Amino acid sequence: MVSVVKVIGTIKGSQAEELGLQVGDLIIEYDGVKIHNAQQLVKEVKKKSESGQVEMTVVREHQSSPYTLNSGKIGVRISTTKISKEAFETY
Numbered sequence: 001m002v003s004v005v006k007v008i009g010t011i012k013g014s015q016a017e018e019l020g021l022q023v024g025d026l027i028i029e030y031d032g033v034k035i036h037n038a039q040q041l042v043k044e045v046k047k048k049s050e051s052g053q054v055e056m057t058v059v060r061e062h063q064s065s066p067y068t069l070n071s072g073k074i075g076v077r078i079s080t081t082k083i084s085k086e087a088f089e090t091y
Contacts, residue, residue: 002082004027004081006024013075014073026059026081028064045073059091062091
């Protein structure tokens with residue numbers, strides 16, 4: 001099993017809402033860094049809070065998609081979840 005970050009909600013008026021992120025989406029990469037837990041994502045967001053724009057990879061229904069967003073708060077409520085290593089390697 002592999003740990004990933006799962007979206008459990010979005011904040012009204014946030015970047016996440018504007019980007020169309022949905023409950024159940026998996027955030028697997030943020031600005032080139034593979035994300036394995038919620039605390040790591042929070043740490044990476046804080047590190048990039050003044051850097052302009054960042055890329056984030058999100059998986060929905062087994063399809064990965066890149067998103068470009070402004071650095072700083074994304075506006076998602078997240079949790080760490082586990083998926084099979086085989087499933088993770090297909091993204």
